[in-house]
Amino acid sequence: xxxxxxxxLGDATDITVKGLQAVRSCSRVYLEAYTSILTVGKxxxxxxxxxxxxxxxxxxxxQGADEILKDADVTDxxxxxxxxxxxxxxxxxxxxxxxxxxxxxxxxxxxxxxNAVGCCGLQLYNFGETVSVVFWTETWKPExxxxxxxxxxxxxxxxxxxxxxxxxxxxxxxxxxxxxxxxPPRFMTVSQAADQLIQIIQRxxxxxxxxxxxEDTVCVGLARLGADDQTIRSGTLxxxxxxxxxxxxxxxxxxxxxxxxxxxxxxxxxxxxxxxHLRMIDSSTYTx
Amino acid sequence: xxxxxxxxLGDATDITVKGLQAVRSCSRVYLEAYTSILTVGKxxxxxxxxxxxxxxxxxxxxQGADEILKDADVTDxxxxxxxxxxxxxxxxxxxxxxxxxxxxxxxxxxxxxxNAVGCCGLQLYNFGETVSVVFWTETWKPExxxxxxxxxxxxxxxxxxxxxxxxxxxxxxxxxxxxxxxxPPRFMTVSQAADQLIQIIQRxxxxxxxxxxxEDTVCVGLARLGADDQTIRSGTLxxxxxxxxxxxxxxxxxxxxxxxxxxxxxxxxxxxxxxxHLRMIDSSTYTx
Numbered sequence: 049x050x051x052x053x054x055x056x057l058g059d060a061t062d063i064t065v066k067g068l069q070a071v072r073s074c075s076r077v078y079l080e081a082y083t084s085i086l087t088v089g090k091x092x093x094x095x096x097x098x099x100x101x102x103x104x105x106x107x108x109x110x111q112g113a114d115e116i117l118k119d120a121d122v123t124d125x126x127x128x129x130x131x132x133x134x135x136x137x138x139x140x141x142x143x144x145x146x147x148x149x150x151x152x153x154x155x156x157x158x159x160x161x162x163n164a165v166g167c168c169g170l171q172l173y174n175f176g177e178t179v180s181v182v183f184w185t186e187t188w189k190p191e192x193x194x195x196x197x198x199x200x201x202x203x204x205x206x207x208x209x210x211x212x213x214x215x216x217x218x219x220x221x222x223x224x225x226x227x228x229x230x231x232p233p234r235f236m237t238v239s240q241a242a243d244q245l246i247q248i249i250q251r252x253x254x255x256x257x258x259x260x261x262x263e264d265t266v267c268v269g270l271a272r273l274g275a276d277d278q279t280i281r282s283g284t285l286x287x288x289x290x291x292x293x294x295x296x297x298x299x300x301x302x303x304x305x306x307x308x309x310x311x312x313x314x315x316x317x318x319x320x321x322x323x324x325h326l327r328m329i330d331s332s333t334y335t336x
Numbered sequence: 337x338x339x340x341x342x343x344x345l346g347d348a349t350d351i352t353v354k355g356l357q358a359v360r361s362c363s364r365v366y367l368e369a370y371t372s373i374l375t376v377g378k379x380x381x382x383x384x385x386x387x388x389x390x391x392x393x394x395x396x397x398x399q400g401a402d403e404i405l406k407d408a409d410v411t412d413x414x415x416x417x418x419x420x421x422x423x424x425x426x427x428x429x430x431x432x433x434x435x436x437x438x439x440x441x442x443x444x445x446x447x448x449x450x451n452a453v454g455c456c457g458l459q460l461y462n463f464g465e466t467v468s469v470v471f472w473t474e475t476w477k478p479e480x481x482x483x484x485x486x487x488x489x490x491x492x493x494x495x496x497x498x499x500x501x502x503x504x505x506x507x508x509x510x511x512x513x514x515x516x517x518x519x520p521p522r523f524m525t526v527s528q529a530a531d532q533l534i535q536i537i538q539r540x541x542x543x544x545x546x547x548x549x550x551e552d553t554v555c556v557g558l559a560r561l562g563a564d565d566q567t568i569r570s571g572t573l574x575x576x577x578x579x580x581x582x583x584x585x586x587x588x589x590x591x592x593x594x595x596x597x598x599x600x601x602x603x604x605x606x607x608x609x610x611x612x613h614l615r616m617i618d619s620s621t622y623t624x
Contacts, residue, residue, distance in 0.1 A: 054447065056352060056445060056446070057445060058354070059354075060353075061352065061353040061354040061357065062352050062353070062354055062444075062445075063352065063353060064344060064349065064350050064351065064352050064353070064446070065348075065349040065350070065351060065352070065353060065356060066346070066347075066349040066350055068353060069349065132447055132451050132452065132454065133455075134451070134452070134454030134455045134457075134460070135451050135454060135460065136460065136461075138454060138457070138459050138460075138597075140457050140597050140598075140600070140601050141597065143457075143601070143604075144597075144600050144601065144604075147604055155455045156350075157344060157345060157350075157447035157451070157452040157455070157561075157562055158344070158352070158446065158447050159342065159420055159445030159446050159447055159448075159451070160447075160451045162450065162451040162454075162460050163420050163422070163423050163445070163447070163448045163450040163451040164420065164422070164445040166420065166422030166423060166426060166450075167421075167422045167443045167445070169422075169426070169428050169431075171426050172422070172423065172424065172426075172450050172466065173424075173465070173466050173468075174465075175465070175466075176464055176465055177461070177462075177463070177464055177491070177493055178460065178461050178463075180461075199491070203465070203487070205465055273445075274445055309426075309428050309429065309432075310428070312428070312432050313428050313431070313432065316431075316432075316435055
């Protein structure tokens with residue numbers, strides 16, 4: 049049996065009881081380690097589970113799937129994923145390989161940022177398409193996420209922005225030289241994401257474009273959701289561009305049409321004057 | 337402290353270890369019982385937790401919040417929610433009452449249908465706005481969910497349809513007579529939801545409207561997600577209208593633009609010929 053087990057979002061105890069039982073019964077346990085991180089490290093998990101974990105980086109999952117699935121028809125193998133195994137990332141490829149090899153699989157779900165983001169008080173019903181914000185380089189500054197946010201906002205829908213993670217990345221120089229030297233991991237912060245968004249807004253404004261999002265749009269920054277030191281901060285996009293929410297992982301939400309109960313929840317964690325740009329559309333709807 | 341604890345989607349062991357520790361430490365434990373159900377009942381949870389649970393119906397949560405929060409500044413109280421506390425339902429009202437009363441609160445997340453639906457192989461990135469499908473009555477047949485599905489599809493996005501739950505509902509007759517007699521609980525099935533959708537499609541077709549969804553659109557029915565007997569079935573809307581996926585809870589997904597990997601995953605659980613209406617838009621995109 050191949051178990052795909054979600055670890056949830058905080059520390060080692062955020063695994064489900066069912067997941068923990070499965071982990072402890074498996075002969076090999078892989079930890080997927082390139083799309084997300086827990087605030088505690090691999091060692092803390094190993095100690096808590098009482099099991100050695102095998103780190104599975106992108107190369108291993110994409111090219112070493114046979115190794116992961118080896119003997120899984122006669123023994124139990126676990127593949128651990130931070131959040132939910134089918135949350136922000138899907139591990140369809142591994143599942144399909146198992147199915148094709150006649151290996152049964154079972155998913156043990158857990159919270160992912162895709163649903164836990166609801167704790168900021170914005171209703172998941174009112175979210176549109178989720179977007180990814182990638183680190184810009186000197187020569188590559190994609191803006192498609194901005195357009196999707198605007199499209200969601202035009203439909204009255206909030207947008208969850210997942211922020212880039214760079215783990216085990218090579219510099220272009222090292223890649224060209226074939227050197228397996230990796231850059232330190234990088235995690236995009238709310239302030240970096242807000243800054244990229246503001247740069248796009250400024251450029252579009254100069255081009256005379258009508259803006260779907262501005263520096264005064266109310267947004268929510270989330271950091272280390274589910275951990276003891278999680279931080280939720282609502283503020284204007286401009287305010288979030290200069291805030292420091294601490295260590296990874298961060299996510300950003302751009303709000304749209306707000307129900308009064310959503311406004312009340314945003315107020316619980318808001319920057320001073322963050323909500324002063326809100327205007328009433330009708331008796332039960334606000335926007336910024 | 338007020339703990340809002342997600343129970344996940346399957347049985348008693350789907351609670352997180354952190355959640356279980358909190359439940360066992362609390363002096364009072366409420367079980368929210370009107371927006372969702374676990375496949376196991378209250379008694380199974382009580383036995384597993386070693387705690388008595390107080391059932392919290394809609395009346396209690398909406399009008400008896402003071403009772404739930406009583407002494408929560410000096411003792412620990414847990415409020416258990418199937419899925420995630422901020423998943424398909426938000427308990428913002430209870431949280432705001434706690435905040436206003438100076439009672440600290442903590443959310444312990446878990447899987448909800450809003451993220452676990454990803455296990456059918458459709459990427460959560462590719463979902464648009466979630467919709468609710470309510471039971472029609474003789475005189476009330478809302479169609480707004482159909483229009484939202486079409487809007488999502490026009491943008492290439494799948495739609496998660498949450499299906500109606502009627503728990504502790506009075507008949508209009510008993511309500512008017514002030515009799516506290518409740519109807520048996522009802523849970524909308526995938527086939528009932530598909531049937532309502534087909535009725536709308538037929539009516540719109542007769543009116544000469546261009547259709548955003550047809551009887552041949554590929555959909556996915558999900559039943560008892562996370563439970564041992566969970567069932568996932570992909571098929572055309574027409575096929576799902578006549579399928580029996582067994583006991584509650586059910587959900588329905590209407591697909592839109594499909595990546596080849598999504599198609600492969602749908603094929604794992606598909607009705608015969610379910611995918612024959614798929615057509616290729618370009619080398620990496622299909623639709624139905």
